[in-house]
Amino acid sequence: MEQDKKCKNCKFYKSYFVIKDARLKVIGGFCDNDFVHPNVTKIKYSPKLCDKWQPQQNRVEVWRDDINHILKDIRKSLADITLILKDDEN
Numbered sequence: 001m002e003q004d005k006k007c008k009n010c011k012f013y014k015s016y017f018v019i020k021d022a023r024l025k026v027i028g029g030f031c032d033n034d035f036v037h038p039n040v041t042k043i044k045y046s047p048k049l050c051d052k053w054q055p056q057q058n059r060v061e062v063w064r065d066d067i068n069h070i071l072k073d074i075r076k077s078l079a080d081i082t083l084i085l086k087d088d089e090n
Contacts, residue, residue, distance in 0.1 A: 010053045
């Protein structure tokens with residue numbers, strides 16, 4: 001399936017979220033590509049799509065990998081905290 005060549009469908013587009021009614025709601029975004037001039041990152045003012053557009057990867061897979069990595073870091077931090085607390089008991 002071909003993606004529309006819009007900024008929101010670009011690999012480099014990062015969304016801004018707010019919490020509303022216990023849900024995340026997208027309120028905008030920006031371009032995270034280091035090779036795009038900062039003025040182009042103001043999406044609503046951009047006159048046209050830049051030439052750096054790339055199709056995004058499957059977001060679910062990327063998010064799942066990121067979440068798994070974060071959970072492993074949290075697990076290690078909790079193990080360190082547990083070790084510190086056990087040491088304080090002695």
